[in-house]
Amino acid sequence: MPKILAVDDSASMRQMVTFTLKGAGFEVEEAADGQQALNIAKTSGFDLVLSDVNMPVMDGIQLVKELRALAEYKFTPILMLTTESASDKKVEGKQAGATGWIVKPFNPDQLLNTIKKVLG
């Protein structure tokens, strides 16, 4: 089953995302900020990275840049979780190399649909 790395500094969001994805049969690992995510990503491979933008220590944009610089993550889909009010973040994310975005707030079904599309 595809393996997904879920990155968000909000524990409730992480729980929701993990619960949803695991329920759909994906393997999920969690990270609370970009740095943690990067460390985990380096030690284990993922088929998709799902990351919040605003996080302490290392934000989502920087995470995308760092991941894209790694050979293993050159083509891996990376989806950003953004809010509708932060449209400039979408652009920034794209420039950094993000695949796409999911707009917050989203519900579990929307999340799952998008992820299945990307991994489909």
Add this chain to the structure above:
Amino acid sequence: MSIDLSQFHQVFFEESFEGLDSMEGGLLDLNPDDFDVETINTIFRAAHSIKGGAGTFGFQVVADFTHVVETLLDEIRAGSRALEAPHVDVLLRSVDCLRDIMQALQDGDEPDMSTADTLKAEFVAILSGASECTPESAVSPDSNLDESDGASDETPSGHWEIYFKPDADVLRTGNEPVRMFRELESLGRLTTEVVVCDVPAFSSLEPETCYFAWNLTLEGGSREEVDEVFEWVIDESELSIRWVHGGLTESAKNTTQSPPATTTDNNQQPVESGSTSVDDSAPTKEMLSEPEADLPEPEQELESKPVEAVVSSAASVAGDKKTESPKKPQKSSSPESTSIRVGIDKIDSLINMVGELVITQSMLGQLGSDFDMGKLVRLQEGLAQLEQNTRELQESVMRIRMLPISFTFSRFPRLVRDLSKAMDKKIDLVLLGENTELDKTVMEKIGDPMVHLIRNSLDHGIEKPADRLAAGKPETGTITLNAFHQGGNIVIQIIDDGKGLDRDRILMKAIENGLVSKDDNLTDEQIYELIFHAGFSTAETISDISGRGVGMDVVRRNIQELNGSVEVQSMPGEGSTFTIRLPLTLAILDGQLVRVGEEVFILPLVSIVESLQVDLGMINNVGGNNEVLRLRNEYVPIVKLHELLDVEPENYELEKGLLVVVEGDNSKVGLFVDDLLAQQQVVIKSLEQNYQKVDGISGATILGDGKVALIVDISGVLRIASKVKGKPVSADHQAA
């Protein structure tokens, strides 16, 4: 598929309250003239997370309100708006407001939005100044597209003609054109035609670059659905989407001419097109079979469900059946006690301990299966190991309930800021020992007494700036909160450098109130102690801050309920120090076991002053049956525990037993018992939950031999003793 989002609410509330705390902390650190951008970022992030979570978990009111808060923060962060002092105020009030709203939501109540609406209006007024960042401008890219040609997907005769030339770097963003085609295919019959004119010679071909463009025809799908497929790449791609009426055969000619001239260099070459079709088996169909319109509205689903809080209090060692009823949402008085966050190191150490315990247990088990006296030494070693394991396990479990006192301290900077502003005083608050750990329940209960003491220091202790200057002190006063561990207790000090307690005024007032007489020769300490007596207040005018009659006596009583104590030291002109001493936990008590007849009782060690064998010369009879002990220059009433608790003693004569002098509520009493036994830590079990409330008894415990022993409630005993004024009591309650 529908997932019940309410299961994440508790965590959401917890992290939101934490977020609000960190917003508040950050705001208090903000100096409009000189601030760290990282502070603003932290505040912004907290607001942003709350907004995101609130939207996701269906608390739209919170999301809406946080949105305006976030907008202002974002502008400040981006530097498009200068931070002004009023901004900090309105943001702080928003934090309060959000806290109230979230609390109401957590309790399952309808939040009062009036304050939020007022604040929102203030934000709008601020933002309408010279705002560059209007939230409305942030719309999904769909709106850029011309919708006028968007034909209905129901139109039978017609199809979409799409020219798609993705950016050369599209693959490096993880986007796969083929994935998009699969998605299109799920909307209707798709034919694709690849345009390969840009593909360079093999030697200069970069495998990671996308050189292709596509002509697509799609029979089905709405404009929106088609747009959605390209949503992530639309900005970087050449994309034209046209609705063509009529059959496909007719338009097939169109497609060949439709690619806009993009390849100037290759114009001479004929366009080489090859027809490809994406995997006809279309496995994606089933995955995409749920159209978005069918999704449940999360808000509607969630708002009707109140949060069910599972209350767990520290004292409730035994389970209370009533709380298990799932139908009744518990309106918890202390929702913060619903769960606890524990550091992973604590859990690890616990698991480690359990592992060792298991090893010891199996070792003992083996020993027991074929035991003979030759193995006695090994048995003893094993038991010693078991004892150590148990003790370590107990400590580890206790540590789980321990939290750093910064959780309590963190609310005080705001309090001091607001109060000193209201009173025109200048005060620095210094926090020391914030990482000192304390039981969560004790922590929750110590907050209010501390608020009172800090208000008191602010109001009565620290002088007005002018008075301070006149007294040769710095204009700004200092209140220091200090916490540290000392011999199984946690000590919390509230230290101010104000004017100190007014010895003469206290004495005068105490004489007025009849607490002491003029002739009592009291030491300064004894006089300062008087402020903890009921109804004592020296404030000349009742201020908003303190001096409302709910005085220090309440503070002391609250602290004593936690088996703690509070005392004060003071130096005129130099300030006062209030020292609170608390047990680290409420679940375990350092006890002195005493024997009365056959029964064993436990006295809290902390309240024992001394124990002595009685010499009849020290006993005075006052007013008939009232015996008092003359202890140096004090008279201590004697209470016979066997009378109070109605048990058969071994000795009725005072000189044959022992007197344990205990102190509580500012008075002492000598408890008459037969014998002193061991001192040990006992685990407190609630009597109320397992039996019923018994006056003079605070709880029970199970001793090593399996017997139940009652823990004597010193304050209760003192109350009973003062009520009956020493008359023999025929206790109503049997010792269970």
